[in-house]
Amino acid sequence: MEDKNSLPALNRRERKRYEMADKLACAAFSLFERDSFESVTMEQIATAADVSRGTLYNYFPIKEALLDHYFRMEFKGGVDELLTVGTQLPTLQATLLGLFDVFAGWAADRRRYLPLSIAYGINRRLLDGNVSSRDELHGLFANILAAAVSRRELPLDADVIQLADYLQHLYLAAIWRWLPTDEISPKTQLHLMVKFFVSAASSQKNSNKKDSL
Numbered sequence: 730m731e732d733k734n735s736l737p738a739l740n741r742r743e744r745k746r747y748e749m750a751d752k753l754a755c756a757a758f759s760l761f762e763r764d765s766f767e768s769v770t771m772e773q774i775a776t777a778a779d780v781s782r783g784t785l786y787n788y789f790p791i792k793e794a795l796l797d798h799y800f801r802m803e804f805k806g807g808v809d810e811l812l813t814v815g816t817q818l819p820t821l822q823a824t825l826l827g828l829f830d831v832f833a834g835w836a837a838d839r840r841r842y843l844p845l846s847i848a849y850g851i852n853r854r855l856l857d858g859n860v861s862s863r864d865e866l867h868g869l870f871a872n873i874l875a876a877a878v879s880r881r882e883l884p885l886d887a888d889v890i891q892l893a894d895y896l897q898h899l900y901l902a903a904i905w906r907w908l909p910t911d912e913i914s915p916k917t918q919l920h921l922m923v924k925f926f927v928s929a930a931s932s933q934k935n936s937n938k939k940d941s942l
Contacts, residue, residue, distance in 0.1 A: 750788050750798055753778050757795040766792065766842065793849035800839070800846055804865055807831070811869060821877040821930070825923040828873070829900070833916035836904055844908060847901060870896045883930055892930065899926055 739747065756778035760769045771792065775785040789795045814827040836843060870893035877883045883892075903922040907915045 746788075749780075749784075751802055753780070753785060753788055754795050754799040754802060757789075757792065758799045761792075761796070761842070766796070766845065791849075793845050794853075796842055796846050797849050797853075800842075801864065803835070807835075808865065808869070820880075821873070821882045822923060822927045824873055824876075825896075825927065826920060828869075829919035829923055830916060832900070833914070833919050836907075836915045840908065843904060847905060851901075867893050867897055877930075887930075896926055 753774065757769070757774045760773060760777055769792065771785060772782055774792075774795065775782045778785065789798065811828060811831060814824065814831060818824040818827050839846075871889045874883065874887070874889040874892050874896070878885060878887050878889060883889075899922050900919070903918045904915065907913060907918040
């Protein structure tokens with residue numbers, strides 16, 4: 730299946746930069762886990778990573794940026810499992826429910842960090858003037874939706890990139906709704922979101938059929 734958000738091959742300099750960013754994020758997260766996010770300083774992170782403060786700030790301006798990068802690393806590390814979920818189930822709803830079951834477990838483990846990470850991601854995109862997050866997660870959603878189009882679960886002319894935007898924002902909204910309370914588990918909240926999304930997408934398909942009559 731074609732990756733809707735595939736990234737170009739990196740040259741040696743770019744690879745080195747990504748490797749350094751990964752190193753810094755790993756050092757930071759180890760400190761966050763040991764000493765708490767609030768108490769760790771950027772200077773301590775630089776020392777743990779054995780780099781100068783200037784080098785650290787050239788890569789990450791604040792601790793939230795390090796946290797955001799670490800979570801992206803975790804996602805990349807779990808892509809194979811997510812792709813397995815996304816290719817073995819027969820329908821869009823089943824695929825998304827299976828996928829978000831994996832996300833629910835991850836979110837429960839990372840709960841104390843998620844408000845910081847989500848707020849940072851939203852603020853960064855607003856400041857950049859780009860409300861869409863066209864990252865690896867968005868690419869995974871786009872591929873799943875493209876498969877649904879090929880199975881005729883969605884209209885052949887469906888804009889899977891736009892739908893992936895909607896799905897990504899709904900996912901964040903579901904997590905944000907769960908975070909302040911224990912009344913509904915992240916799995917339950919995400920299942921409700923998936924059913925809403927699939928129902929809306931299916932309604933659009935039916936609407937398109939009626940319009941063509």
